[in-house]
Amino acid sequence: MITLKNLHKSFGDITVLNGIDLEVAEKEVVVIIGPSGSGKSTLLRCINHLEQPTEGTVEVDGILLDSEANINAVRAEVGMVFQRFNLFPHMTVLDNITLAPMKVRGVSKEEAEKTANELLKRVGLGDRGGAYPSQLSGGQQQRVAIARALAMHPKIMLFDEPTSALDPEMVKEVLNVMKKLAEEGMTMVVVTHEMGFAREVGDRVLFVDDGRILVEGTPEEIFDNPKEERLKSFLSEVL
Amino acid sequence: MSFNLDLAVSAMPLLLMGALVTVKITALSVGLGVVIGLFVGIARICNVRILRILSAVYVDFLRGTPLLVQIFLIYFAVPVITGIRMDPFVAAITSCSINSGAYVAEIFRAGIQSIDEGQMEAGRSLGLTWKQTMCYIIIPQAFKRVIPPLGNEFIALLKDSSLVSVIGFEELTRRGQLIIARTYGSLEIWTCVAIIYLIMTLTISRLVAYLERRNAKGGAR
Numbered sequence: 001m002i003t004l005k006n007l008h009k010s011f012g013d014i015t016v017l018n019g020i021d022l023e024v025a026e027k028e029v030v031v032i033i034g035p036s037g038s039g040k041s042t043l044l045r046c047i048n049h050l051e052q053p054t055e056g057t058v059e060v061d062g063i064l065l066d067s068e069a070n071i072n073a074v075r076a077e078v079g080m081v082f083q084r085f086n087l088f089p090h091m092t093v094l095d096n097i098t099l100a101p102m103k104v105r106g107v108s109k110e111e112a113e114k115t116a117n118e119l120l121k122r123v124g125l126g127d128r129g130g131a132y133p134s135q136l137s138g139g140q141q142q143r144v145a146i147a148r149a150l151a152m153h154p155k156i157m158l159f160d161e162p163t164s165a166l167d168p169e170m171v172k173e174v175l176n177v178m179k180k181l182a183e184e185g186m187t188m189v190v191v192t193h194e195m196g197f198a199r200e201v202g203d204r205v206l207f208v209d210d211g212r213i214l215v216e217g218t219p220e221e222i223f224d225n226p227k228e229e230r231l232k233s234f235l236s237e238v239l
Numbered sequence: 240m241s242f243n244l245d246l247a248v249s250a251m252p253l254l255l256m257g258a259l260v261t262v263k264i265t266a267l268s269v270g271l272g273v274v275i276g277l278f279v280g281i282a283r284i285c286n287v288r289i290l291r292i293l294s295a296v297y298v299d300f301l302r303g304t305p306l307l308v309q310i311f312l313i314y315f316a317v318p319v320i321t322g323i324r325m326d327p328f329v330a331a332i333t334s335c336s337i338n339s340g341a342y343v344a345e346i347f348r349a350g351i352q353s354i355d356e357g358q359m360e361a362g363r364s365l366g367l368t369w370k371q372t373m374c375y376i377i378i379p380q381a382f383k384r385v386i387p388p389l390g391n392e393f394i395a396l397l398k399d400s401s402l403v404s405v406i407g408f409e410e411l412t413r414r415g416q417l418i419i420a421r422t423y424g425s426l427e428i429w430t431c432v433a434i435i436y437l438i439m440t441l442t443i444s445r446l447v448a449y450l451e452r453r454n455a456k457g458g459a460r
Contacts, residue, residue: 050360076366086361090380099375100365145361152365 001026001156001187002047007056009042009211016042017053018211024156029188031202031219033195035234039211040191044158047189048078061155076104079149083161085141087133087148093120094129097148104152112151119147123177139170143177150181157181159190195239199223207231247427250418254428257414258435264328264410265397268335272396273389275336276343281373283348294344301341307402310334314406331403331410339396346388350381383454390447394440401436411435 007020016039024030032040045051046058049071058065060074088096097119098112107115120126123143133141142162149157159178163171175197182188182201192198198205198219205222207215207230215222215231223239226232282294301309314330317323354377362372404413415432419425 048364050364072366072368075364078364080361080364082357082361084355084357086355086357088358088361088376088380090383100367103371103375104366148365 001061003059005057007046008054009046009051010054016211020213022213024187024189026187027185029182029190029201029203030206031198032189032191032206032208033198034208038208040208041160043208044160044189044191047158048075048080076152077155079152079154079157081145081149081159081162083164085145087141087145089133092129093131093133093144096144097151101151115151119150123147137170138166139173142166142174146177156187159188159192161191161193163192163194193238195223243424243427246422246424247431250428250431253418254411254414254431254435257409257411258439261397261400261410262439264331264335264403265400267332268339269393269396271336272339272343275340276347279340279344280347280351283344284351298341298344301338306334306338306399307405309338310402310406327406327408330406331408335396335400335403339392342392343389346385346392347381350385351377353384354380386447386450386454390443394443397439397443398436
């Protein structure tokens with residue numbers, strides 16, 4: 001589903017990604033963990049080219065991201081959820097969700113709103129379609145953001161630290177929605193500090209440090225039986 | 240010497256007609272200036288290098304030279320090149336709107352750049368193009384933020400429009416000059432002219448404050 005080959009990314013003199021190779025299979029849930037500044041968010045953002053890699057190639061669902069048209073095509077198939085929600089504050093929840101299906105896919109307003117309302121129900125916000133983002137709690141906003149991404153019927157969902165900006169009591173409601181999504185067979189790549197989620201939902205866990213995938217394995221291999229020193233010291237700090 | 244109230248009162252109808260002309264050129268110039276400014280402002284930050292350079296030159300030139308000189312250039316110098324005599328009204332509107340366009344462009348540029356980067360990323364990640372994201376997401380939010388500085392620009396332009404009196408265009412200031420030439424009532428007429436300008440600018444600033452308040456309620460952050 002996703003193939004990254006020899007991905008490098010630098011901002012000026014600073015190298016953030018230093019040769020990443022990664023394959024993600026259909027319906028697989030890959031969780032990326034690692035210290036802040038390790039490049040895990042940049043890695044995720046390269047998948048839909050919100051960051052342009054300095055070197056290397058990205059292929060998603062058989063499409064090589066090498067032209068503006070291809071990038072837009074891939075972005076329509078890849079949903080993304082951000083740390084800071086990034087809802088459109090001047091639009092109602094419903095308009096947030098229907099905008100892209102209508103403008104990108106040419107879906108009619110009625111149909112887009114029908115889908116939006118179903119999605120809102122699915123994330124437990126069936127009655128909040130008319131609200132503005134500022135009237136919602138952080139957890140609710142993030143669930144709307146997930147619904148907004150799902151409205152494009154994506155084949156892949158990317159999550160960039162989706163619970164890091166939330167108050168502790170709201171983390172769970174967002175993780176539950178993500179868990180349900182994974183159970184339904186969505187292909188997901190998740191950058192997170194929620195180790196419980198990584199262990200429970202992840203099919204595979206990547207430990208990224210210094211712009212490289214240092215260790216990868218099943219949640220059991222990573223959490224129960226870590227061998228590498230860097231991983232051990234990271235886990236001892238976060239667990 | 241005392242204030243001749245009769246003279247002030249009798250001059251009022253003529254001055255008010257001039258004020259109406261002032262309102263007309265200001266409104267037209269602001270309207271055109273906003274259109275020019277929106278395009279130039281977006282050009283300033285788009286990813287086409289040549290557009291960025293051209294728009295920067297436009298803004299630098301028009302903000303770096305006096306409006307009075309720009310009016311002279313358009314009214315006297317352009318006809319020398321084109322051979323077409325300029326109508327004072329056209330010259331007044333043209334110079335005021337392209338001048339205002341430069342200031343408005345900077346207002347829009349700043350307004351657009353003040354919108355969180357995450358908004359563009361969210362739009363693009365959904366498959367919207369840069370243009371669509373600008374139209375539906377960035378510019379509507381930027382518009383709300385630029386209302387106060389746009390109001391200031393409106394007021395500045397209303398006052399600066401008095402400069403077109405130099406090409407004989409009969410707006411408020413020019414009317415005042417003509418009446419003084421006839422009646423020698425400098426004190427009365429200039430006082431009246433100042434008061435009329437003040438009433439117009441205060442009206443605009445109240446209007447802008449109202450729009451700002453109304454917008455603050457509109458759900459957006």
